[in-house]
Amino acid sequence: MTALSNAQAALIAQLRQICGLANVLTHEDTIADLSPWEQDWRKRVHGRALAVVRPGDTAQVAAVVKACAATGTSIVPQGGNTGLVVGGVPDGSGTQIVLSMTRMNAVRAVDPANLTITVEAGCVLQNLQAAAENAGFLFPLSLGAEGSCTIGGNLGTNAGGTQVVRYGNTRELCLGLEVVTAQGEVWHGLSGLRKDNTGYDLRNLMIGSEGTLGIITAATMKLYPQPAAQLTAWAAVPSMESAVQLLGLAHQRLGPGLTGFEVMGQFALSLVDKHYPQLRVPLWKDTPWCVLLENSDSESESHARNQFETLLESAMDSGCVTDAVVAETLTQAKGLWHIRESITLAQATEGLNIKHDISIPVSRIPAFVAETDALLAREVPGVRMVDFGHLGDGNLHYNVQAPEGVDGKAFLRGNEDKVNTLVFDQVKRFGGSISAEHGVGEQKVNKLPLYKDPTALAMMRAVKKALDPQNLLNPGRVLPLP
Ligand code: FAD
Numbered sequence: 165m166t167a168l169s170n171a172q173a174a175l176i177a178q179l180r181q182i183c184g185l186a187n188v189l190t191h192e193d194t195i196a197d198l199s200p201w202e203q204d205w206r207k208r209v210h211g212r213a214l215a216v217v218r219p220g221d222t223a224q225v226a227a228v229v230k231a232c233a234a235t236g237t238s239i240v241p242q243g244g245n246t247g248l249v250v251g252g253v254p255d256g257s258g259t260q261i262v263l264s265m266t267r268m269n270a271v272r273a274v275d276p277a278n279l280t281i282t283v284e285a286g287c288v289l290q291n292l293q294a295a296a297e298n299a300g301f302l303f304p305l306s307l308g309a310e311g312s313c314t315i316g317g318n319l320g321t322n323a324g325g326t327q328v329v330r331y332g333n334t335r336e337l338c339l340g341l342e343v344v345t346a347q348g349e350v351w352h353g354l355s356g357l358r359k360d361n362t363g364y365d366l367r368n369l370m371i372g373s374e375g376t377l378g379i380i381t382a383a384t385m386k387l388y389p390q391p392a393a394q395l396t397a398w399a400a401v402p403s404m405e406s407a408v409q410l411l412g413l414a415h416q417r418l419g420p421g422l423t424g425f426e427v428m429g430q431f432a433l434s435l436v437d438k439h440y441p442q443l444r445v446p447l448w449k450d451t452p453w454c455v456l457l458e459n460s461d462s463e464s465e466s467h468a469r470n471q472f473e474t475l476l477e478s479a480m481d482s483g484c485v486t487d488a489v490v491a492e493t494l495t496q497a498k499g500l501w502h503i504r505e506s507i508t509l510a511q512a513t514e515g516l517n518i519k520h521d522i523s524i525p526v527s528r529i530p531a532f533v534a535e536t537d538a539l540l541a542r543e544v545p546g547v548r549m550v551d552f553g554h555l556g557d558g559n560l561h562y563n564v565q566a567p568e569g570v571d572g573k574a575f576l577r578g579n580e581d582k583v584n585t586l587v588f589d590q591v592k593r594f595g596g597s598i599s600a601e602h603g604v605g606e607q608k609v610n611k612l613p614l615y616k617d618p619t620a621l622a623m624m625r626a627v628k629k630a631l632d633p634q635n636l637l638n639p640g641r642v643l644p645l646p
């Protein structure tokens with residue numbers, strides 16, 4: 165263990181004055197295990213922090229940033245640490261501060277007439293959903309990690325999730341931000357305005373910047389009326405083409421009622437069945453793909469059910485659905501969603517794998533999958549494809565698992581780069597994006613220059629330099645180190 169330099173010790177003493185003794189954790193003088201803040205969710209990277217700092221309010225965040233800026237200490241903002249691209253954990257240098265936002269978790273205000281809720285950045289998504297529901301509204305952002313991810317992290321990554329087809333990404337749900345800049349100044353941007361054309365859109369610049377341009381301390385988010393009824397169906401489809409055809413029908417028949425459209429491949433579902441047999445995955449054994457659809461209706465349950473049944477009947481007549489079940493109760497519907505959301509954990513339990521989070525125009529997904537599957541089978545024989553994702557948004561988690569019986573670690577060592585290049589080259593050829601919703605983090609930082617428009621990349625560098633000239637905020641994430 166290396167001893168702290170005098171400057172580091174002085175900084176830590178200052179941070180303790182700002183946030184309180186108990187809210188600055190270090191390896192040197194606490195018995196606390198810092199692993200939860202230092203290791204990413206997939207346990208692929210374990211960094212080392214100089215300290216984990218847990219501010220309690222915006223003024224403390226600003227003071228921490230000023231103290232760090234004065235000593236040239238870099239800061240990694242962190243929410244629930246559920247990110248999947250290694251964006252919220254420190255590097256291995258032992259010189260970075262992890263700024264954990266989870267103590268700042270208050271709901272500041274609900275404005276029913278403005279249809280907005282203002283919360284602090286460390287508010288866990290599920291608590292935000294519950295606060296909206298208690299006030300009689302819906303906050304639609306929904307993802308498998310909602311029990312531990314925070315709204316600050318959702319904004320930092322511009323998270324997508326399962327309701328994007330109707331409500332958009334986190335970006336579309338945000339009307340205002342409060343942000344601490346890299347200089348430790350506070351931008352008070354919690355306007356809640358739906359119209360504001362007074363210059364550059366700084367809110368949208370911050371959203372999706374993965375902690376590299378500023379620290380989000382609070383946000384004003386949109387609320388929606390709760391639907392009168394929400395129905396969920398699970399359909400077996402004979403091919404990806406059929407899944408896309410079903411999506412088209414669902415858009416036509418359900419209109420804005422279509423709030424979820426997820427696709428799941430047979431192998432992905434077999435992993436849920438293997439690791440969580442109690443979940444009783446329906447229909448998966450006899451079909452290459454299943455689709456989970458959700459219909460949210462503003463009229464009534466019977467209206468929603470009629471709409472759903474008519475949709476599924478015509479889908480069966482046209483052959484794009486071979487079998488289907490519609491959940492009879494809320495418990496059944498939640499059970500179907502739980503199966504879908506268990507794929508990530510089932511895949512992790514199966515072993516290390518190469519994850520992809522890509523988007524392609526929906527119309528081109530069947531051809532992409534067919535061609536890329538064939539290329540992978542040729543180049544890396546025996547790999548198992550764990551495909552699933554948000555087909556309604558053209559977003560596929562096109563994941564590659566080691567061949568049966570092959571150790572995941574050894575497989576990744578020999579194949580990760582080759583597989584990534586093959587898949588990303590295909591994504592580029594099909595006009596897609598190599599990161600649809602998880603972000604760039606550290607994981608894709610070296611790939612970005614190969615696949616991003618060079619002019620866009622140059623503008624990104626210019627923005628970073630202007631807002632964070634000392635490169636203190638999450639350096640080496642999104643953009644490579646200079
Ligand atoms: P963290 O992991 O702590 O941080 C993520 C990034 O945001 C980091 O770069 C960090 O520096 C930055 N950040 C965090 N807080 C702030 C802040 N206050 N200000 C500025 N920057 C900040 N993602 C999806 O998009 N869709 C899904 O469907 C989805 N499902 C998931 C399911 C599971 C089981 C898991 C484990 C993850 C899933 N994710 C999904 C990924 C992850 O949950 C999201 O990226 C989420 O938005 C991260 O939130 P967090 O609070 O955990 O952020």
Ligand code: MLT
Nearest residue numbers: 308505507508521553561
């Ligand atoms: C999901 O859609 O479940 C998430 O994005 C997580 C994942 O890709 O595993």
Ligand code: ZN
Nearest residue numbers: 325553561601
């Ligand atoms: Zn996803």
